[in-house]
Amino acid sequence: MSTEGGTKAIIAALFANLGIAVTKFIAFLVSGSSSMLAESVHSLADSGNQVLLLVGGRRAKRAPTPDHPFGFGRERYVYAFMVAIILFSVGGVFSIYEGVHKLEHPEPIEQAWLPLTVLAIAIVLESFSLRTALRESAPLRKGITLWQFVRRAKSPELPVVLLEDIAALVGLVLAFVGVGVAVLSGDGIWDGIGTVAIGVLLVLVAIVLGIEVKSLLIGEGASPEDSERIRAAVEAGDDVERIIHMKSLYLGPDELLVGMKVAVPASDTAAEIAAAIDAIEARVRAAVPVARVLYIEPDLLRDRAPAAPAPETPH
Numbered sequence: 617m618s619t620e621g622g623t624k625a626i627i628a629a630l631f632a633n634l635g636i637a638v639t640k641f642i643a644f645l646v647s648g649s650s651s652m653l654a655e656s657v658h659s660l661a662d663s664g665n666q667v668l669l670l671v672g673g674r675r676a677k678r679a680p681t682p683d684h685p686f687g688f689g690r691e692r693y694v695y696a697f698m699v700a701i702i703l704f705s706v707g708g709v710f711s712i713y714e715g716v717h718k719l720e721h722p723e724p725i726e727q728a729w730l731p732l733t734v735l736a737i738a739i740v741l742e743s744f745s746l747r748t749a750l751r752e753s754a755p756l757r758k759g760i761t762l763w764q765f766v767r768r769a770k771s772p773e774l775p776v777v778l779l780e781d782i783a784a785l786v787g788l789v790l791a792f793v794g795v796g797v798a799v800l801s802g803d804g805i806w807d808g809i810g811t812v813a814i815g816v817l818l819v820l821v822a823i824v825l826g827i828e829v830k831s832l833l834i835g836e837g838a839s840p841e842d843s844e845r846i847r848a849a850v851e852a853g854d855d856v857e858r859i860i861h862m863k864s865l866y867l868g869p870d871e872l873l874v875g876m877k878v879a880v881p882a883s884d885t886a887a888e889i890a891a892a893i894d895a896i897e898a899r900v901r902a903a904v905p906v907a908r909v910l911y912i913e914p915d916l917l918r919d920r921a922p923a924a925p926a927p928e929t930p931h
Contacts, residue, residue, distance in 0.1 A: 630666035654711035689868015696772035704822035711815030718808030746781035771869035855892035
């Protein structure tokens with residue numbers, strides 16, 4: 617992904633969530649709506665999450681050290697996983713707790729026009745934030761669905777912001793419905809129902825996000841498409857016979873490690889093998905630019921059947 621595009625989407629979401637969190641909390645204080653309190657905490661948690669993503673992106677740019685010779689690119693995944701934890705605990709679990717409390721002790725909503733107005737404004741602001749994230753991720757989503765993008769993306773920032781913005785919009789709609797029905801019916805229990813629904817939504821989004829980031833933390837290899845491009849690039853020249861085996865691992869969103877063993881002709885000299893490896897590296901990096909770390913081991917094919925002995929001539 618474009619780091620600049622991801623940063624732009626994060627900053628847009630951060631400013632939107634900070635402004636929304638303040639207005640939601642004021643509306644909660646005036647109206648006493650638990651849905652507004654849940655949404656206030658949700659927006660505050662999202663703001664903290666965006667700060668974490670910015671910090672993770674900055675720390676991931678540090679130069680390699682003797683203790684971390686492959687750099688710190690995967691630190692972005694660590695901070696993204698922290699986002700999932702915060703979204704689950706601070707956002708989801710708190711909202712469910714507050715909603716259950718409201719169900720047990722329902723209270724009428726005062727000054728109903730204020731939370732409804734704030735929620736309507738928040739929906740508009742979140743829509744702008746989501747539009748920014750969709751626009752920045754559009755070049756990376758060509759030919760695939762939004763869900764496939766979230767599943768396949770190696771850079772965590774844009775998928776995180778997209779999931780958060782979608783969850784925020786759905787949560788705002790749930791809060792608007794909960795508060796609206798509570799006002800129309802005069803029964804505060806609907807406010808509690810809306811709050812629980814928001815909490816369940818955030819927990820589900822946090823689980824999805826956690827599963828995807830966990831996979832990146834453990835270590836994912838190249839996509840089938842990139843693996844095929846690498847194989848085609850290696851075998852495009854006549855300097856090797858074929859790939860014996862190959863493995864890959866993302867060291868970070870923008871850096872792929874590829875290790876392979878290639879079969880070279882038995883008659884090649886050391887100089888010819890070295891030149892072949894240099895040519896392979898150039899072809900692979902041209903085909904898959906993210907493949908920056910390459911380890912190529914030359915070997916001989918050992919599965920060839922031995923040549924049949926020449927028949928003996930009769931004396």
